[in-house]
Amino acid sequence: MYDALARDAVPRKAPVACHLRASSVLRPGVPERLGTILTDMHDALVRKIEVGEL
Numbered sequence: 001m002y003d004a005l006a007r008d009a010v011p012r013k014a015p016v017a018c019h020l021r022a023s024s025v026l027r028p029g030v031p032e033r034l035g036t037i038l039t040d041m042h043d044a045l046v047r048k049i050e051v052g053e054l
Contacts, residue, residue, distance in 0.1 A: 020034075
């Protein structure tokens with residue numbers, strides 16, 4: 001039972017990291033939306049690599 005509880009319920013994704021020099025002047029909500037877009041792009045690239053399209 002301990003092993004089942006110790007496992008993550010949701011598989012963790014690899015983080016997408018970048019440095020935004022202008023992050024202090026971005027409008028509220030932009031970093032979150034940009035993070036979502038970058039994560040979607042990363043996932044699409046990983047899928048293409050896995051099926052041999054890239």
